[in-house]
Amino acid sequence: MGQMGASAKELSGQPLTREEIGKQLSIYQHLSTLKVNFKQIKDLSSIGTKLESTGKFTLIQAQKKLIWEIEKPSPLLVTLSEGEMRIESGQGKEKQIQILKMSDAGEQGAQNLAALIAWLRLDANALFGQYTILKIGEQKFSFTPREPAKSPFQKLEMQLDKSGHVQKLFLLERSKDSITIEFGKPLIR
Amino acid sequence: MKFLFLLFSLMMPEVSHADAKFVNRSSTIFFPSSMNKLITVNQAYPLFWWNFLVLEKTKENKTKSDQLCVDLKALPESTLLRAECNQNLAELRPLLEEWSQDYVLRYPRPAQASLQNALNQVLAEASLPAANGEMISLMRNDPFQAWKELKTLVENRIPLDFKNLKDYIVIPIQFNFPPTLTLKTAEFKSKIAPDWYFVGPHSSTLQNESQIMKDVSIVSRVGFFILFLFVLLLIVLKKSRLLLLFPVVFLGMLISAVLTILVFGSIHGLTLSFGTGIVGLALDYGFQASLNSKMPSVWKTNFCGLCTTLAGLFVIMASEVPLLRQMMFFAVVGLCSSFVVFYLLMTKFKTYFESSALDCAPKLRNWKLWTSISMILLSFFGLLALKPNLSLQQFDFQEQRNKPIQEWLFKTSGLKAPLFKVHDEKDLNVTEQEKSWAATQGISIENYANYLPNHETQKANLMTWSKDWAVITHSFTTTQNKFFEPYFNRPLPVLPELPRRYLNHLYSNHDWITLWMPKTEEQEQRIKATFPGVTSLKEVVSQFPVMLAAELNWMVPLSVFLALLIHLIYYRKATLAVIALIPFFTGVGTLVFAKYLFNLEISFITVVGLVMVFGFSLDYGIFATDACRDSLHADRDLATVNGVWTGILFSTIATLAGFLPLMFCVHPVLKQLGQVLFFGGVGTYLGSVWGIPSFMKQLKVRA
Incomplete structure (x- = not known):
């Protein structure tokens, strides 16, 4: 279960109500901008390799905009906003900009994206609507899709730090590939 | 009885389905080989297989549209190549494999640092949480992100945006089979989009064929009813022996069909359709021989009639159109063999075929003479002044429901007929010139060079990779x-000998097509001036009736001249030779009269129909002229040759009965053919029984 693997005992934790998860994530409900460094490992189990990347994540609540900026292995700036994804890659003369509509990503891709946006915005209401949430440890929560067939993820786990910021996210895809994202100290306005 | 043969012929499409080995339905036979390659591009290249499904924009129809998109996506690739309907990247997948593999043909190997950057860029994108298993799989096989270029190219194949139209939902779809496979189109329409308006080449071909089949069905039913009435008439009139003539003509057709297959390798459905109609003319000789068995000159008259008809058929055999050549061959063999069998049977077993005549001799009246003269004058006016409408557009039958939608679609989208040029595969360097010129002019173009450079460049690019392809991954x-194991672990592609899937739409039988999509008249002119030979399908198609009309321009006068020459040899008198042509001119005159009375369309189908009128009118002319010579000029009553008039009457009834049902068809081709043959037939009869006796009487009075 990756770096966040939880024991069977932990998994049978207490279910959370909408109010309780709202309270846990309250810090994200009132901010206007969030900036945080991340380190991500995508474990492609089917291929037997791991993709490591580092970068910055920015959330601008008012514009409902998310910026996922990868610095390594190669600069890549992804801006997610309503219905589209803008990808800037390369530098200098080799810089390329690609704008993808949600529909371009296909049904499955669009679902992935929608699910991910809900996650990265840490919208407690949306998350509660989509997942059954259990508390499986100290500041540790597990999320199981209410409609598994519609979710790209089989299971998710979230670890908050003492101040209530997301410290670690673990996403297990239906394909058995998994993503672990570790966040640094956030800058909040 | 000609309508019986017409019925037989109209059922031929069904027969041809059953025996495709010998019966050919290909459209290539319509056109001379020089034209064939151009005129059949819409059958040969998938590039032309786009159609449009249209529905009014309402809330309810939006749901229908969403369902349609789901249904379209579920169709196999053998039916649908592409539907511009909620497209996503996964749909590029069938093309992407070869496209990304051929990256090494399109681009030289980059420097090591650039190569590393490119790979890392893909890895960065693959690391995005949104990249699912399917996307990862695509990325592994596409390390240079060639899909981005392919997506743009595929989207540009339709340079129009149908997504934001105000009144209608339009879904462009590209079939993966030519428009001629109408059964597949019909199945698609009825199962997938029964409520949708359907516009495009497949729709048009389907609608035309369906209408023709509906018309044929009506003609068949009416025809069988008329056949029944005719048989009844012959029995009531105690002329049932005339029924023995039909099997002979069928035998002639059979002999002709076998010989045509032996000479041409197969027989075309249309040869069977129209050719049998012409062979049916042999019945006229049977009628004459049967009803005038005591007349010693009857076979001489019949032979002269046959010669004039054959002269016309031989002239048409010189046409550049392969179908006409085959059809005339079939008609000549059929007529001759029927004639020979008639002669052998009716001279040897005369009594079995003998039939008495009706009392139907024409009464001579002045008004009949003047009517005939008027018709002849009208025919001269018509032949000189009336120009047939040579556009083939008028024959493109469109269902009433689709018509306004098609007009709206072309108006709204500003669609102009695209221009094209077909290149031999050895001539591919030109496509690069076309591409770069089009780019400087801002004109959309779809050609080989959009996808691959010329062979030399491909070879040079490939060389840069092949040097150390086996060890390329050592630096990774x-x-x-x-x-990237799946991509780099496979062998490098060889230079494509056969077209790739992403190029299939541009390739057919060792030729490559370039499609130009000008937006204005001025752009169209510039393209044509810079690249001679560029043309549009409309222009090519319009050349066909023009060519046919040009041929008929010399064929008709030559046929008339040859007929006149045969008449001169036969009669040895110029006046009689000319008089025998009267039925043809009164036939044409009646048609001209009907054209003004009923506002009929005169097209190249009219001209083709007139060739058939020419065939039977000369026979009637000779029969009537000989009859008048043997009666009036020998100071005998016209009634003494009642057998001739009865024969002409039965021949005319058979002709009219056969072609009258065609007049009630909806499809313009069948309708116009019916009009020409009906009015031409009426005029021919009147010229034979009113005109010739009246003129002959005048000649005698003057003498």
Whole structure:
């Protein structure tokens, strides 16, 4: 279960109500901008390799905009906003900009994206609507899709730090590939 | 009885389905080989297989549209190549494999640092949480992100945006079979989009064929009813022996069909359709011989009639159109063999075929003479002044429901007929010139060079990769190695001998097509001036009736001249030779009269129909002229040759009965053919029984 693997005992934790998860994530409900460094490992189990990347994540609540900026292995700036994804890659003369509509990503891709946006915005209401949430440890929560067939993820786990910021996210895809994202100290306005 | 043969012929499409080995339905036979390659592009290249499904924009129809998109996506690739309907990247997948593999043909190997950057860019994108298993799989096989270029190219194949139209939902779809496979189109329409308006080449071909089949069905039913009435008439009139003539003509057709297959390898459905109609003319000789068995000159008259008809058929055999050549061959063999069998049977077993005549001799009246003269004058006016409408557009039958939608679609989208040029595969360098010129002019173009450089460049690019392809992955990181293993672990592509899937729409039978999509008249002129030979399908198609009309321009006068020459040899008198042509001119005159009375369309189908009128009118002319010579000029009553008039009457009834049902068809081709043959037939009869006796009487009075 990756770096966040939880024991069977932990998994049978207490279910959370909408109010309780709202309270846990309250810090994200009132901010206007969030900036945080991340380190991500995508474990492609089917291929037997791991993709490591580092970068910055920015959330601008008012514009409902998310910026996922990868610095390594190669600069890549992804801006997610309503219905589209803008990808800037390369530098200098080799810089390329690609704008993808949600529909371009296909049904499955669009679902992935929608699910991910809900996650990265840490919208407690949306998350509660989509997942059954259990508390499986100290500041540790597990999320199981209410409609598994519609979710790209089989299971998710979230670890908050003492101040209530997301410290670690673990996403297990239906394909058995998994993503672990570790966040640094956030800058909040 | 000609309508019986017409019925037989109209059922031929069904017969041809059953025996495709010998019966050919290909459209290539319509056109001379020089024209064939151009005129059949819409059958040969999938590039032309786009159609449009249209529905009014309402809330309810939006649901229908969403369902349609789901249904379209579920169709096999053998039916649908592409539907511009909620497209996503996964749909590029069938093309992407070869496209990304051929990256090494399109681009030289980059410097090591650039190569590393490119791979890392893909890895960065693959690391995005949104990249699912399917996307990862695509990325592993596409390390240079060639899909981006392919997506743009595929989207540009339709340079129009149908997504934001105000009144209608339009879904462009590209079939993966030519428009001629109408059964497949019909199945698609009825199962997938029964409520949708359907516009495009497949729709048009389907609608035309369906209408023709509906018309044929009506003609068949009416025809069988008329056949029944005719048989009844012959029995009531105690002329049932005339029924023995039909099997002979069928035998002639059979002999002709076998010989045509032996000479041409197969027989075309249309040869069977129209050719049998012409062979049916042999019945006229049977009628004459049967009803005038005591007349010693009857076979001489029949032979002269046959010669004039054959002269016309031989002239048409010189046409550049292969179908006409085959059809005339069939008609000549059929007429001759029927004639020979008639002669042998009716001279040897005369009594079995003998039939008495009706009392139907024409009464001579002045008004009949003047009517005939008027018709002849009208025919001269018509032949000189009336120009047939040579556009083939008028024959494109469109259902009433689709018509306004098609007009709206072309108006709204500003669609102009695209221009094209077909290149031999050895001539591909030109496509690069076309591409770069089009780019400077801002004109959309779809050609080979959009996808691949010329062979020399491909070879040179490939060389840069092949030097160290086997060890290329040695400089990769472990992750790069593992991730891009599917791409770099396979052998390099060889230069494509056959077209790739992403190029299929541009390739047919060792030729490549370039499609130009000008937006204005001025752009169209510039393209044509810079690249001679560029043309549009409309222009090519319009050349066909023009060519046919040009041929008929010399064929008709030559046929008339040859007929006149045969008449001169036969009669040895110029006046009689000319008089025998009267039925043809009164036939044409009646048609001209009907054209003004009923506002009929005169097209190249009219001209083709007139060739058939020419065939039977000369026979009637000779029969009537000989009859008048043997009666009036020998100071005998016209009634003494009642057998001739009865024969002409039965021949005319058979002709009219056969072609009258065609007049009630909806499809313009069948309708116009019916009009020409009906009015031409009426005029021919009147010229034979009113005109010739009246003129002959005048000649005698003057003498």
